Amino acid sequence: MVIDLNADLGEGFGIWRLGDDLALLDIVTSANVACGFHAGDPVTIRRTCAAAVDRGVTIGAQVSYRDLAGFGRREMDLEPEELCAEVLYQLAAVDGIARAMGGRVSYVKPHGALYNRVCRDHEQAMALVDAVADYDPSLPVLTLPGSVVHEAAAASGVPTVSEAFADRAYTAAGALVSRRAPGAVIHDARTVSERAVRMAREGRVTSADGPDVPVTARSICVHGDTPGAVGLARAVRDGLLEAGVVLQAFA
Template sequence: MSTAHVDLNADLGESYGTWRLGDDEAMLGIVTSANVACGFHAGDALTLRRTCEQAAARGVVVGAQVGYNHLAGFGRWSIDMPSAELTADVLYQIGALDGLCRVAGTRVRYVKPHGALYNTAAVDERQARAVVDAVVEYDASLPLLGLPGSALLRVAEERGLRTVREAFADRAYTPEGRLVSRQQPGSVLHDPEEVAARVVRLVTERRLTAVDGTELELGADSVCTHGDSPGAVQMAGAVRQALTAAGVAITPFVGTGPSADPA
């Protein structure tokens, strides 16, 4: 029997100037993939450069976390952008982060939408296509990380992109397999032991309990442990420890290094 394996990712590089968010250095010691902000929803240029450098030094895979251009709302306000503008914005973000990665001795290895763009592209086929167009035009070998069953991953597969299914360690799910809105109570889970046990079950049994008690069948190649939540480092550490204790291998879904190809 093959050993179960999964990637652990976190949203990093989200500090801005003197405003600090999360402990990126500690998180990079736990995760195998880093969804690094690209300056539109969060992250100033120096923060992003340092995050890429630290990820490269730790052998952590870097992904471009692209979002709406709205710092004040942290990219969590949905914007009905025209397709051409959205594609250009995503291209801009991937290219900017990839430049910082090159200087740090690594490369952008995948793309993941952030916040409202992630949720919108999961159900809005037009915006999903705009995001996919940008990835295809920039580098069609880059995998796209997203919600299983989403419009984003379906459109990406139609265009020939590799898709990576993502689950969230600390987010509640609806019976339809979507994320419960952050505007709703109970949308974010905070107990490290509860979250760790939930992730082990998800990875080993492909099952997860929705907010109403419905049992969902959910496959995931990567699990997101948010870097900006209170107690994020403790939470991520508990998840990794529980997975390891259950015999699950923690491995990135793409290769590392400046010349590595997605595997």
């Protein structure tokens, strides 16, 4: 069993800080670096990429809608050409900084509302994939199992990797429970760790509605902006290692 452990990082902006990026970089194997549209500024991106390179953590570009005020969690209806260009802009910016720090962007992960939208909206999924294909078609896109992104990416020759969320509740259909719903984010470290181990070993998780749902994935995410994120991530890492899971980046 080989699993990647990823977290959203670099989500501060200016003097405002969110999460403990350095502590999380000592735990995870992949870092989803905010690209400046939902969070992150040039200095934060540079520092995060440099710290990831120093620790041997794989860097991914976490692209999003242009929504600083809403932290990228508000859906937007963009024309495909505009969305493609905005994703391309973010990807190129973070990859340029990462290369200057001695690394590179090795995958792409949508953030927030864009993540959820491209899981079900073929047009926006294609815009995302087209941006990746224009920049580097070898870069995998990280997405939910069963997402329409898989189909869109296959048509363009772009690889995809499935991920699961240790600290998010699932619906019986295998989608993420809306953050507006009670219990959408799970804060108990033991519960999050046990869920991650079951995801890795069995490819299943108990949904908020009761039934188990399949979540076969190569990567498991713990959100960096969740209160107590470092403790949650450490519990997940320890639980996976104790269960005999090898932690290794997918890219």
